[in-house]
Each structure stands twice: as C-alpha cells, then as structure tokens.
Amino acid sequence: MKVLKAHKCFEGYTEFYEHESVITQTKMKFAIHRPSNEQNIRGGLIWLSGLTCTEENFITKAGSQKILNELGLVIICPDTSPRGLDLPNEHTSMHFGSGAGLYLDATTPGYRDHYRMYSYVNEEIYNLLNTKYDFKGNISIMGHSMGGHGALTIGLKNPNKYKSISAFAPIMNPMATGWTKLAFEGYLGQDHELWSKYDACELVLSGHSHPNPILVDQGDKDELYPNQLLTQNFQSAVKHSAQKLILNLRKEYDHSYYFVATFLESHLKFHLNYLMSK
C-alpha cells in the first residue's frame, strides 16, 4: 500500500493511498481522513461517491475534516470504478464503465474480471478499514447519488456488518430508470433476477432490512429528483416493510456537494450515535 499524498487538515490527516486490489485485479486509489488524536477515535465510515467522481471529490468538497476530528470518526473514500483498463465501451459514457462502477459485481465478459465494486467495498475496503483501526466491525456506510445507491444496497444486504446507513440524494430504484437500466445490462446482461439484488427498492420488497432507520437527505431543486432517483418508489417500498426511513426533503438544495456539505454534520452525528451504542 503506497501513500500518494498526505495533508494535515484541522486536527487530523487527509491521506491518499494506492493499493493492488485482489478483487478488481487493478491498482485502486482511496482517500482516508483520520483524527490526529487516535485515543479519541470511535468508529469508521465508508463513503461512496457518485458518477464521474474519484476518491478525491468527497474529501476536497464536503468540508468533512473538522467534524470528523471533533466526533472521532475515520472515513475511507474509495474510487468509483477500476481504472487503467480498456474494456469495450468503458470510456464512452458517464453512466457506464470508468467512474460508474454502480457498486455491483459484473457478470459480463471483460467486466466480470474487474468491475466488482460491490465486493471491493464490502470486503476489501471494509476489511482494510476494520483492521487498520481495530474497529471490530464498528463501521457505518454512506454515500451520494450513485454512491447513495451503493450505501443502501450494500447496507441492506449486510445489516450485521454496518451499524447504520445514510445517503444524500441516492438513486433508489435503478432497475426502473433509463440510464441505469443500460448500465445494469452492460454489467449484468439480461438477468433481471440478478439486477434486483442491486436495487434498494427490490431489496426492501423482498424482505431485506436494516435494524436501524436509514437516513436520507434529498434536495427539492435536485435536477434528478424525483424522476431519475425515484425517491418515491423507495418511500412506498418501505411502507410495506420492516425498514424505517428518515427522509428529509430540503427546500432549494440541488444535487451538488454544496448540498452534501450543508447536511453532512447531521449525517455524521446520526452515524456516531449508532457507532457508540453496543
């Protein structure tokens, strides 16, 4: 594991790493922010970013460092897809391939060998964070947009691994919107049964749930809301399930990191509450 950059930021350290991923069979990069007072560290968070993002977007734009230090939380932010490959159509669309891993394990030729972001996050990144700080599973998951979809689906499928789940403007029903359908087809072929394993609405409808409420913030001026994100479908799905949902609709906010930064502190405190309970 190679340190690419390290910066003191408030009372902590923002660091960028590169490692050889066993799961994606590529080099992968991620960012970590950790409080300098290690005695004060109380839990870990995995942050999943949206389309076109890298390991840098959250850590440079969300203004998280001061709050993470104060709360005693470590955050790890993986990249959104493998890099350095040249698979068919990998670099032609912002909705598929490079920067658009969708946090699933692909089954189509070429992609199945590398685009395994579900396992990469849920195993490799999870284990790395858990081991490095001896968290003993005291880890929560969160994300934005495509990364919100990742947090919801990974969290719902592994309720015992994550203390809590939250998302900003998540894609909530990717099987049912045009562009994500195309990406699902590219990664998973025509097996719609398999698609449903990576769709938050379908997971809840098929009985998956997390014991703690899921926290979602959503701006009402978000250009993707509601038709691309299908927030209402998830609201409807949880009504018929054991899953509790706290959905905050935020007036005038859009889909950007300006919105994420605004409500980040409330999400970090939400997670801290569950990370501190036994």
Add this chain to the structure above:
Amino acid sequence: MKVLKAHKCFEGYTEFYEHESVITQTKMKFAIHRPSNEQNIRGGLIWLSGLTCTEENFITKAGSQKILNELGLVIICPDTSPRGLDLPNEHTSMHFGSGAGLYLDATTPGYRDHYRMYSYVNEEIYNLLNTKYDFKGNISIMGHSMGGHGALTIGLKNPNKYKSISAFAPIMNPMATGWTKLAFEGYLGQDHELWSKYDACELVLSGHSHPNPILVDQGDKDELYPNQLLTQNFQSAVKHSAQKLILNLRKEYDHSYYFVATFLESHLKFHLNYLMSK
C-alpha cells in the same frame, strides 16, 4: 452579467457569474457566496486565488460557506487571469499567462491589453461588490499563494479602500525568486522600478503600509516555504516600517487548501473585526 450556476449552500447561496470586463477586454468569471439573510450582511471580502486556480477553487475547497453565513460576510472570488486569448507563450507555463495573472497590470505588447488583473480586482471587482451590496467601502482583501501576493500588494497600495488584509502562504518577495522574475519580465519587461510596485517587500520598504496589522498564516511543511515564498524577507522588511504583521507559523501544514480550510475561520473573524469597526 450572466448567472452560470447557483447553489443553495448552508444558509446562503454560492453563485457563479460571467461578465464582459471593461478592463481585461475579455469575458471574466467569478464566484460569489452570500448569506440568505441579507439583513445580517456586515461586509464584503475579495478572495484572490493562486497559480492554476480559477474562480472555483476557493469556493469548492475551503469550506467557507457556513462561516460566511454565520458571520454575515459576502465573498467574491475572481478568476486568476483573462481566458480565451492566445497570446505568445500564454499557455506554455503554469507560472506565466493563463491562470497566472500575478495581479498586476502588464505593459508588454499583447499582454498590456488584457492582463490587467491589478486594475480588474482593485476597480472592477471592488466596485461590483461595493455597489451590489451597498458596502460603502466596507471591504477587506485576502488570498492564497499568488493570491496572497495579490492581497498584500493591492492592500498595501490602497490602504483606504480595504479595511484589512490577510494571506495564506503568500508569495512575499516575487522580484527575488526565479519563476516570478520570469513572469515579471513577461508582463513588465525590464523596468525593475515598475516590478517593485508589485512586490510586498519593496512596497513596505518604500513606505507603504496599512493602518491595521496584516494577518498571515504559513505552514512549515509547505513545499514552497521559505525559499520560494521568501516569508523571512517580508518579516525583515516590516521590522523597519510602520507595518504591523501577525505571522502564524503552523506546524505540519502544507501549501494546499487543506491548510487554508483549517485556518479560514480565524481569518474571516479577523476581517469581521475590522469590517465592523467604524
């Protein structure tokens, strides 16, 4: 004046504009952040960015919005040079031309018609901010690296226009370092007398001063410190002058926006103090 983008961020608005600059004779872009509670607005700030930056860097990376809203301050962040031109050598170096306007008024052929960032900031941006919010001159100036040089030189030459001056890791003696010498030559030719009008050390040594202390924060792990920034030359210059300097050397911090974000709140509160005094 055209609004390019507008985002709600915390309790305020981050907006990007484009206008036809009379002074640079090009289109110019800038960012503004303003608190949504206009009754609470108490003053204006001009932020000048460093080499390679645009109007976006500060406003996306420094985490300023929450604090600006709380303190009731409006900030305006201009781009660092004219754009859309194709002057000789304009796009070949990160130290000269595009993204490297050095906040001076060029006198060399081609550049003298457009690279007039001193007047652009001190007149066009200043007047725009002053008029838009009826600040009646209640404006301070600050910046980072090359923008710190801009804040120091513009502020020292116009002590009556700016209530206070501050800088993060500023270039303090550009006449005396290699790369800035080359840029000065490109913009101003061989007239060293003219160079000295855009050098903070030379300005202080020739009797310029601001009635209030200048606040500077400097990281001791900054890769440009001290040889490229020549911080020690400014410390030495102010000793023989009327200018007061508060220089905070910050252990372990580097030249990045991670450093700027860390100490931004203290700079904003420093300016607020002078913006509120009559």
